[in-house]
Amino acid sequence: MRHLYSFILLLLLVSCSSSKSTATQAEIDALDDLVNGKRFVIESEWVYPQMTNAMQQISNTGILGPGNNAGSISLIGNPNFLKIAKDSISSYLPYFGERQMNTGYGRGNNGGAIVLKGLIKNYEIEKNNDNSYNISFDANNKNENFRVYLRLFPNLNSTIRINSSSRFSISYQGHVKPELSKE
Numbered sequence: 001m002r003h004l005y006s007f008i009l010l011l012l013l014v015s016c017s018s019s020k021s022t023a024t025q026a027e028i029d030a031l032d033d034l035v036n037g038k039r040f041v042i043e044s045e046w047v048y049p050q051m052t053n054a055m056q057q058i059s060n061t062g063i064l065g066p067g068n069n070a071g072s073i074s075l076i077g078n079p080n081f082l083k084i085a086k087d088s089i090s091s092y093l094p095y096f097g098e099r100q101m102n103t104g105y106g107r108g109n110n111g112g113a114i115v116l117k118g119l120i121k122n123y124e125i126e127k128n129n130d131n132s133y134n135i136s137f138d139a140n141n142k143n144e145n146f147r148v149y150l151r152l153f154p155n156l157n158s159t160i161r162i163n164s165s166s167r168f169s170i171s172y173q174g175h176v177k178p179e180l181s182k183e
Contacts (some may be wrong), residue, residue, distance in 0.1 A: 016151070022153030028131045031154045033135050034178055036127060041083040042158045043151070044174030047073045049097040076173075082160060082172075083179055084120070089139050090146075091116040091136075097168045114162060114170075116141055152176050 022032075034040050051071050068074055073096055082091040093114040116139045122139040135150040145165040152158050160172040 023131055027106065027154040027156075031131065031133065031152060031156070033153060034176065035135070037178075038084055038086050039163075039179045040152075040176050041081055041179045042172075042174055042176045044075050044080050044082075044158075044172035045091070047075055047094060047096060047172040048171040048173070049073065050168040050170065077172075080172075082116075082150075085179060087119055087123070089116050089118065089120045089137075093162070093170075093172060095167065095170060097170055099168075100166045102112060114146070114164075114167075116146065 013093065017110040048071060065074075078094060080093050082093060083089065091114060095112050095114050118139065118141070120137040120139050124135065128134060130153075132151055132153045135152065137148055139146045139148055143166070147163040149161040149163075150158060156176050158174050158176040160174075161169065162171075163169045
């Protein structure tokens with residue numbers, strides 16, 4: 001009986017260690033080039049608002065549509081992007097969540113989305129042991145200051161987390177691709 005338990009434990013350990021996904025060298029090199037070139041665009045498929053009572057109340061109305069809830073909303077079919085071009089950023093990221101008091105909702109034509117266009121500051125890159133990258137920087141628009149955190153993976157999946165001076169934080173999940181140079 002003891003041998004059976006040992007065998008099962010060994011089997012579990014082997015199966016867990018072999019389930020790690022490993023990137024090919026070509027994927028790693030492509031991501032390295034993308035990050036070092038500082039010219040890429042991320043399109044998100046999912047947004048993850050911070051769970052609050054207000055978001056839960058909105059979810060309970062059914063307004064978010066099938067398959068969505070207060071903690072995860074599909075962006076498939078909805079325009080969105082975050083674009084890095086050397087030292088500049090532009091973005092249009094739909095925002096779902098609560099704002100603090102210092103700015104009003106829906107100013108201008110962006111409908112409350114996170115719209116950035118301008119220079120980035122404090123750009124930092126860190127390569128992780130799994131060959132993914134953490135990138136962080138500061139950006140702002142007329143009304144708000146943002147701290148943006150990106151995580152880019154060799155399979156070109158991406159996550160974005162945005163902290164704002166006047167909104168609750170929000171995260172996005174999607175894919176990164178090279179932005180063609182317009183120079």
